[in-house]
């Protein structure tokens with residue numbers, strides 16, 4: 001039988017929702033136990049949040065000053081040690097998990113399955129390659145620990161509401177390297193919903209034309225309570241910060257509603273929105289590839305249409 | 316300082332990938348192959364560090380079949396001093412690639428290894444992190460800015476929350492994100508010059524690396540297709556339709 005260790009992602013003392021998504025993927029492998037590992041300098045509040053995730057057997061905490069920031073070189077030896085006795089180690093396929101999991105896999109001398117989108121059996125998974133243009137079925141060696149990252153857009157978050165899940169402190173006796181040091185994190189401050197978990201997302205592309213013009217996108221998004229995303233071209237041009245990029249090399253998201261405004265629909269962008277419920281495209285070019293995959297398309301100038309949308313909402 | 320750069324050949328990012336009808340792979344016959352875009356960025360960064368006097372030598376590494384030579388020549392034309400071609404008929408998985416890089420690191424003793432954050436064929440995003448672990452050195456993944464001074468790399472990383480800066484003692488492994496730089500174009504005279512630059516050919520089998528290809532790919536499928544939807548005539552109709560669907 002399998003036992004799965006899920007690595008909790010957290011920032012600023014809060015559990016990231018990607019953790020509950022990784023728990024869903026773990027549950028799909030039908031293991032005998034799912035334990036969540038919290039590595040932090042102050043783990044109590046995070047562990048308490050993790051203990052509420054349905055399906056979790058135990059929450060394990062490792063409290064060390066060195067764990068104040070998520071440095072892969074510091075966390076990986078602890079995860080590798082804690083992995084003893086587990087058949088699987090899962091982490092969310094976020095920049096946190098992508099940075100950490102391969103380092104764990106290499107320390108264990110095992111392969112990693114990246115971006116698991118479906119669990120077909122305890123050692124059989126589906127994952128995307130070529131920017132999602134092909135889906136492969138891969139089999140991991142049952143004789144080895146399976147290290148995998150979980151494509152969060154493919155999995156709903158496990159329900160919150162569990163009671164009485166035990167929280168246990170682990171004492172791992174591992175020496176940690178000091179050759180990597182945290183300097184700072186520049187975070188875009190925003191009161192808008194988080195891009196990765198939002199049910200509605202409005203994205204702007206190069207067609208928006210400037211940082212100033214992007215206000216029109218923000219304003220509309222706020223009007224409908226949506227998170228704001230962008231194409232790479234919009235990020236590269238400096239209209240918006242990097243954390244708003246959607247696509248192969250940005251965020252992979254699965255909102256119920258995705259509105260692409262002034263975005264042409266390059267395959268690298270579409271990779272990020274394949275799992276969206278309803279895709280709306282607004283573009284002045286009727287031939288834009290985005291219309292090939294959009295559920296609802298509207299041809300026209302975004303500077304005219306977006307205000308009209310707001311007016312129609314008011315009416 | 317010497318910089319080792321991963322220079323992988325992949326199917327060009329503009330190619331529309333087709334899965335073979337029998338599910339045994341994707342069609343790679345006759346499609347355009349190019350350098351992994353992230354590796355062009357890795358090479359560009361290494362060249363800039365050499366031009367700044369931070370590094371003296373830039374060595375590109377390709378792991379792949381015999382016909383990789385032309386691809387490596389492109390990297391030499393871009394400006395690398397020399398190339399190492401590790402030959403293998405089979406595509407290697409990231410753990411094997413990382414073990415190969417570790418052997419080359421032991422031999423070459425670079426101060427810095429720069430790889431792409433992911434190769435756009437398999438999108439694994441693993442090799443750099445695995446190499447750093449095996450080598451027991453720092454890793455700075457998803458780099459959008461790199462500064463080298465006093466035996467340290469200060470690297471800004473594109474993370475989900477924003478931009479993170481970390482400091483890593485050298486030697487270290489850096490993996491590149493798209494906004495690190497814009498790779499230069501290759502000029503014709505450089506292609507001629509590249510012809511005389513050395514390419515060391517090493518057979519993978521001769522390196523004595525333990526095989527790390529533990530994953531078996533049993534099936535390839537095309538992704539579920541999103542079908543073309545409907546066009547609406549104006550903003551009012553769009554809002555009405557979205558309201559009807561309960562989305563607004």
Ligand SMILES: Cc1cc2nc3c(=O)[nH]c(=O)nc-3n(C[C@H](O)[C@H](O)[C@H](O)COP(=O)(O)OP(=O)(O)OC[C@H]3O[C@@H](n4cnc5c(N)ncnc54)[C@H](O)[C@@H]3O)c2cc1C
Nearest residue numbers: 205206207231232233247248249250262263264269284302
């Ligand atoms: C390795 C690699 C990885 C990449 N990763 C990503 C990624 O993660 N995410 C990503 O998005 N891209 C990515 N790209 C880039 C991608 O190929 C495209 O270049 C990018 O998505 C284009 O952005 P865009 O649609 O905003 O710009 P464009 O392609 O320039 O499209 C702009 C669109 O706006 C329309 N428009 C202009 N003015 C108006 C107006 N007034 N009203 C209405 N419409 C208007 C135009 O008709 C056009 O269709 C990647 C590329 C590579 C090579």
Ligand SMILES: Cc1cc2nc3c(=O)[nH]c(=O)nc-3n(C[C@H](O)[C@H](O)[C@H](O)COP(=O)(O)OP(=O)(O)OC[C@H]3O[C@@H](n4cnc5c(N)ncnc54)[C@H](O)[C@@H]3O)c2cc1C
Nearest residue numbers: 321322378406408430431433434437438439440441442532
């Ligand atoms: C036709 C085809 C069939 C395939 N079949 C299989 C299969 O059956 N099973 C399977 O698991 N995989 C298969 N692959 C995928 C292939 O083995 C992957 O390239 C491999 O898993 C490495 O993943 P990656 O390059 O995405 O690694 P990443 O970790 O994403 O690579 C990151 C970086 O590491 C460096 N790097 C990695 N590899 C090399 C290299 N060879 N040379 C130089 N630098 C390198 C580069 O700097 C690169 O940017 C196939 C690929 C193709 C094209």
